[in-house]
Amino acid sequence: MNKIKLNFINKSNDRSNSSIVIFQKNAATSYDQLAVAWKVIENCGEGDNHPFEYSYDMEVSAGDSHGNFTRKLGAFPGNRFEMIKDDTGDVLKLTKEYTSSPKDVEVVNHLNKGAISANIYRSGTLLAKKKVVAPGSKAVFQFLPKIFIGVTSEIQQGEVMNSAVIKDLNTQISLSGILSADIVMTGGSSNPYEFSLDNVVYA
Known part of the structure; x- marks a missing residue:
């Protein structure tokens, strides 16, 4: 099992054509670290659905101070990558060393x-990033099998969200042991939005 099939369904009374943002928090850092809008669902009207996948496989890439970006490399918990300079220029490579924690992915x-x-990607979409990693330093990423979801506006997919937005998006959904599920949104109008799982198939 390397991916979960998810299906967002809008059963709410939303009349503002709100966007739905889905993201994860980096468990290897402090709670207040800024998160990236991994998935943004737009224009999903009442009764509409939006299928997407949550892949357990991730990818990593890096950007240098010259504006170059490396190709994406497959990343698994325990992998340590390093940015080095070789005969061709700055390149990102997987090392033979393991991370301090077997659940982490490191970029040195x-x-x-x-x-x-x-930069870390899940299902081909930017999941998290650390903007500045100085020489000799590293970025550490770890993600638990859960997502955060909420209603928002004016946030683009792949955008770094500020702490005020993250604080309001506090609904957690555990994906542990799940093969597929519907994520159903209800509420709206004068009632708070709620998100719940339905039609869950377990591994």
């Missing part, structure tokens, strides 16, 4: 000079 900046950015 082994360049002599110049900060890098570290």
Whole structure:
């Protein structure tokens, strides 16, 4: 099982054509770290649905101070990557070393000079990033099998969200042991929005 099939269904009374944002928090850092809008569902009208996948497989890439971005490499818990300079320029490579925690993915900046950015992707979409990783430093990522979901506006997919927005998006949905499920949104109008799982198929 390397992915979960999810299906968002709008059964709410929303009349503002609100967007739905789904994201994860990096469990390897402090709670107040800024998160990335991993999935943004737009224009999903009453009774409409939006299928998507949550892949357990991730990818990692890095950007250097010259504006270059590396190709994406498959990333699994326990993997440590390093940004180095070889005969071709700045490249990201998987090392033979393991991370301090078997649940982490690390990106180490082994360049002599110049900060890098570290980016993690899930299902081909940006999931998290650390904008500045100085030489000799590293970015550490760890994600639990749960997502955060909420109603918002004016947030684009892949955008870093500020702490005020993250604080309001506090509905957690555990995906542990799930093969597929519907995520049903209800509420709206004068009632708070609620999200629940339905038609759950377990592994």
